[in-house]
Amino acid sequence: MKLTLRLILPGLLIWVIPFLVGFFFYDANGKLATDIFLFKSVMIITLVVVVSYASIRSFRRVDSNYTKHALISGLVWMALLLLLDIVILIPMSGMTGQEYIFQIGLRYLIVPIISTTYGYAATNAAGS
DSSP: HHHHHHHHHHHHHHHHHHHHHHHTTBBBBBBBOOOOHHHHHHHHHHHHHHHHHHHHHHGGOSSOOOHHHHHHHHHHHHHHHHHIIIIEEEEEEETTTTHHHHHHHGGHHHHHHHHHHHHHHHHHHOOO
8 A cells, every 4th residue: 555655646746746837838718828849848847857856755765676666666657647648638638649649648758767767876876
């Protein structure tokens, strides 16, 4: 149970924080109020910062197998992000599945890449 919560809660934050940041870029009518490229850059940077923070925090309770833990965490987080987008974001935005994958979904590969990189670095630093 604790392990599940330690995986799910960071995944929820990884989704919620960029989602909330995104609201600041839309007007009251739901239209993007800024340049699309600025918006996308800010969203990617926000995602990288939140995933990096979650990855660092997740290693506080891990004492071995950092890379394995990091890969599993990253894949679980990515799956959770995709699921939440399918349930919430896609219906809100009216995107097709293909539009979603091209515009957002592929970017979620950042999540396991970052977490696994942190895990690999932690493994090398610990000498395990």
